Amino acid sequence: MSERTPTPGRELVAAFAIEGALLSCEPLKRGHIHDTFVASVETPAGPRRYVLQRINTHVFRDPGAVMDNLLRVTGHQRRALEREGAPDADRRALRVVPTRDGRAFQADEAGRPWRCFPFVEGTVSHERPAHAGQARAAALAFGRFARVLADLPPPPLHVTIPGFHDLAGRADALEASVRRDAAGRAGSVAREIDATRAWLERAAGFAGEAGLPRRPVHNDCKLNNLLFDAARDEALCVVDLDTVMEGCAAYDFGELVRTATCPGAEDERDLAGMRVLLPLHEALARGFLEGTGALLTAEERDSLGTAGARMALENAVRFLTDYLDGDVYFRVKGPSHNLDRHRAQLRLAELLHAERAALERHVRGAAR
Incomplete structure (x- = not known):
């Protein structure tokens, strides 16, 4: 997916409950899925910034369900913050920010759904932790997020992406893409397909979820889905909440491990130079288990040691599937981008699996 949405103009901005004149609107260059912009508005109280985001309906087919979840989750968070007397809620x-007629999103002239948030000033995001303390702070914030949502009143959250972390379903989708060969690429990546199949067979021994509780979780706990205070380096705000729905705690911890313990990029091409930084994993384990407190069962804690390898493998499968389909899901920078991502993530799964004993030891130590 390489198409970009045109920059929103005054008419779209005016549809939201924002008082003031639009000064500028610039792309915010982050994320694989949505198109995001920062609008500067001259309000009666002075300049203010807002995030305008087009919901990708190829990925999220029901934007109403996405926004219903988001309103429920953020409302629950805010009530918890009020009870705790937390500063800077x-x-x-x-x-x-609702539309002027009270809806959660606005359709543009092409029917594309847009939503709006106040820009959280004085914050930064990180692709990878600069040190173990930052890794622990991130894991603590995501762990607290899961703990806060544990008493979210019924009904269950909408399923915004069916089968999002269904590894068996992802494997079936890969095989369907191999057979379909929509982009004519399957023949050139036969080695990658065979290697992925072998790892999926191997995963049966470490990626099982039978008997694990299903609870509201973020489902996409990358470090860059967390805003840090720019001055104090404090983990402040969990963002990108579109995938919040029922799942396993291991999904959240595993995604943190996948994105925070390897200094290489997600699309790293120097596979031989990739490595896992064990002190960062230990910090993640301590932060996540501190954040979740008494929430997790013994079985859930036991699943965390292999969660990173499981999530790296799942993402390797997803990237290879999208490559075979012609790059229709993830935004890419070139024709081989998804293939580069696949290779790097499969290599990361291998590295994390090789460190399984140490990673499980970290989790046990953090649980004491």
Whole structure:
């Protein structure tokens, strides 16, 4: 997916409950899925910035369900912050800016859904942790997020992406893409396909989820889905909440491990130079288990040691599937980008699996 959405103009901005004149609107260059912009507005109280985001309906087929979840989750977060007397609540939980007629999103002239949030000033995001303390702070924030949502009142959250972390389903989708060969690429990546099949067979021994509780989790706990206070380096606000729905705690911890313990990029091409930084994993384990507190069962804690390898493998499968389909899901920078991502993530799964004993030891130590 390489198409870009045109920059939103005054008419779209005016559809939201924002008082003031649009000064500028610039792309925010982050994320694989949505198109995001920062709008500067001259309000009666002075200049203010807002995030405008087009919901990708190829990925999220029901934007109404996405926004219903988001309103429920952020409202629950805010009530928890009020009970705790937390300072800067507006910087610790997202707030949806409604349209002028009270809806959660606005369709543009082409029917594309847009939503709006106040820009959280004085914050930064990180692709990877600069040190173990930052890794622990991130894991603590995501662990607390899961703990806060544990008492979210019924009904269950909408399923915004069916089968999102269904590894068996992802494997079936890969095989369907191999057979379909929509982009004519399958013959050139036969080695990668065979290697992925072998790892999927091997995963039966470490990626099982039978008997694990299903609970509201983020489902996409990358480090860059967390805003840090720019001055104090404090983890403030969990963002990108579109995938919040029922799942396993291991999905969240595993995605943190996948994205935070390897200094290489997600699309790293120097596979031989890739490595896992064990001190960062230990910090993640301590932060996540501190954040979740008494929430997790013994079985859930036991699943965390292999969670990183499981999530790296799942993403390797997804990237290879999208490559075979012609790059229709993830935004790419070139024709081999998804293939580069696949190779790097499969290599990371290998590295994390090789360190399984040490990673499980970290989790046991953090649980004491």
